[in-house]
Amino acid sequence: MTEGSYSTMPPTTSTAFLKAMTAVIWKDLAAEWRSREVISAMLVFALLVIFIFNFALQLDAQARAAVTSGVLWVTFIFAGTLGLSRSMAVEKDRGCLDGLLLAPVDRSAIYFGKMLANLVFMLATAIIVLPVYSVLYNTNLFNAGLALVILLGAEGYAAVGTLLASMAVQARTRDILLPILLFPVALPVLLAAVEASSGFLGGAAWAEVAPWINQLVVYDVIFTAAAFMVFDFVVEE
Amino acid sequence: MGNSVKLATILDIGAGALLAAATGLVFLYAPVEQVMGMVQKVFYFHVATAWVGLLSFIVAAVAGVIYLLGHKPDWDVVEMASVELGMVFLLIAIVSGSIWAKPIWNTWWTWDPRLTTVTVTELIYAAYLMLRSGIEEPERRARFGAVYAIIGFISVPLTFLSIRIFRTIHPVVVGNSDPSALGAFDVSPKMLQTFLFGLLAFTVVYAALLWHRIRLGKLAEKVERMRMER
Numbered sequence: 001m002t003e004g005s006y007s008t009m010p011p012t013t014s015t016a017f018l019k020a021m022t023a024v025i026w027k028d029l030a031a032e033w034r035s036r037e038v039i040s041a042m043l044v045f046a047l048l049v050i051f052i053f054n055f056a057l058q059l060d061a062q063a064r065a066a067v068t069s070g071v072l073w074v075t076f077i078f079a080g081t082l083g084l085s086r087s088m089a090v091e092k093d094r095g096c097l098d099g100l101l102l103a104p105v106d107r108s109a110i111y112f113g114k115m116l117a118n119l120v121f122m123l124a125t126a127i128i129v130l131p132v133y134s135v136l137y138n139t140n141l142f143n144a145g146l147a148l149v150i151l152l153g154a155e156g157y158a159a160v161g162t163l164l165a166s167m168a169v170q171a172r173t174r175d176i177l178l179p180i181l182l183f184p185v186a187l188p189v190l191l192a193a194v195e196a197s198s199g200f201l202g203g204a205a206w207a208e209v210a211p212w213i214n215q216l217v218v219y220d221v222i223f224t225a226a227a228f229m230v231f232d233f234v235v236e237e
Numbered sequence: 238m239g240n241s242v243k244l245a246t247i248l249d250i251g252a253g254a255l256l257a258a259a260t261g262l263v264f265l266y267a268p269v270e271q272v273m274g275m276v277q278k279v280f281y282f283h284v285a286t287a288w289v290g291l292l293s294f295i296v297a298a299v300a301g302v303i304y305l306l307g308h309k310p311d312w313d314v315v316e317m318a319s320v321e322l323g324m325v326f327l328l329i330a331i332v333s334g335s336i337w338a339k340p341i342w343n344t345w346w347t348w349d350p351r352l353t354t355v356t357v358t359e360l361i362y363a364a365y366l367m368l369r370s371g372i373e374e375p376e377r378r379a380r381f382g383a384v385y386a387i388i389g390f391i392s393v394p395l396t397f398l399s400i401r402i403f404r405t406i407h408p409v410v411v412g413n414s415d416p417s418a419l420g421a422f423d424v425s426p427k428m429l430q431t432f433l434f435g436l437l438a439f440t441v442v443y444a445a446l447l448w449h450r451i452r453l454g455k456l457a458e459k460v461e462r463m464r465m466e467r
Contacts, residue, residue: 167368184360187396233380
């Protein structure tokens with residue numbers, strides 16, 4: 001072992017970054033595979049939200065056509081908040097976060113690892129919720145456009161959500177804080193995602209939906225870049 | 238300290254005088270608008286307070302960036318002071334806008350881009366204050382506050398852009414107005430002078446209040462330190 005490997009400077013080459021990032025993702029996914037805590041909670045919660053919407057909004061065939069994308073997105077972001085706060089809370093409670101931060105890797109690798117793991121949880125929830133919704137309401141939600149929108153929307157939401165969750169988890173009022181911090185900031189992503197989804201579900205042409213997709217991409221880039229830049233300040237001690 | 242207190246007093250008196258003069262201009266100098274009548278007078282202070290609200294959130298975001306770069310507690314105080322003032326001024330803008338909207342748009346509220354964006358901004362900064370109140374350790378509170386001020390400041394224009402794609406009915410006084418906007422009017426020179434004077438007056442009021450709030454914040458910090466040392 002050379003002396004350099006004891007240095008406190010994190011390795012900055014891109015392979016080391018990728019390795020650290022995949023290690024964090026892998027850790028989260030393996031822990032989730034064994035406990036199935038987060039995804040099962042997100043899933044049951046998402047289904048409950050859909051049920052509540054059914055009775056609260058009287059979702060008959062006509063009403064559904066207009067509100068399906070809204071119902072879906074509210075379900076996703078509520079379930080997403082659950083997953084985000086849980087995934088940071090387990091790190092904090094068992095002292096894992098300190099262990100992660102002590103590791104001689106680039107801090108942003110930890111951010112991207114957590115963010116991508118959260119994204120996987122959100123997408124996994126969506127993959128189960130969509131067919132269930134299709135069966136319950138006898139509509140077809142299998143739509144390549146909608147899948148793209150969900151991918152982009154969930155990415156933007158997870159990008160800013162992971163950052164804010166890692167702040168909220170360190171506050172005294174953490175359980176109530178995350179949605180309050182996250183919802184107003186993530187609003188542009190939600191707006192564009194709902195508009196694009198209702199475009200695709202309503203059978204609009206690509207050219208009509210394209211502006212919303214472009215906006216989503218831009219928001220994803222902006223939020224990911226901003227969160228990446230300030231994450232170091234959130235975890236520094 | 239003595240010198241800065243004297244300066245603050247001058248600033249206070251100046252701000253009060255400017256505000257009184259602006260009020261005088263609004264009611265005595267500016268002509269009554271032909272179609273809307275007296276209620277149009279709300280416009281002068283409505284836009285001025287909205288501008289100060291916007292300015293204070295810019296100040297807060299810039300202070301946040303400077304804080305993160307240097308970790309000087311003073312900038313945290315500036316950021317916090319500016320957010321608090323921004324919330325007050327923006328609330329005045331929202332309420333005065335509602336008073337104008339009731340007779341002109343025939344509703345207190347509409348989900349127009351500007352109205353929605355301003356409200357979301359207000360909510361973001363309310364969340365900012367809640368985040369701060371949930372953290373006891375001053376250094377961490379300052380860091381998190383700065384991060385959230387920056388993220389919030391990035392998000393607000395994006396929200397505005399998103400909603401702007403829908404058609405707006407809010408009149409655009411400066412720049413090109415959409416012909417479908419309700420309540421737009423031609424600004425006469427006297428109106429413009431009054432308007433600009435109002436902007437100046439409110440900006441000075443903001444500066445004076447900010448000064449006092451920063452001073453208060455620093456004193457509170459000092460008290461905190463003394464209590465810890467005892």
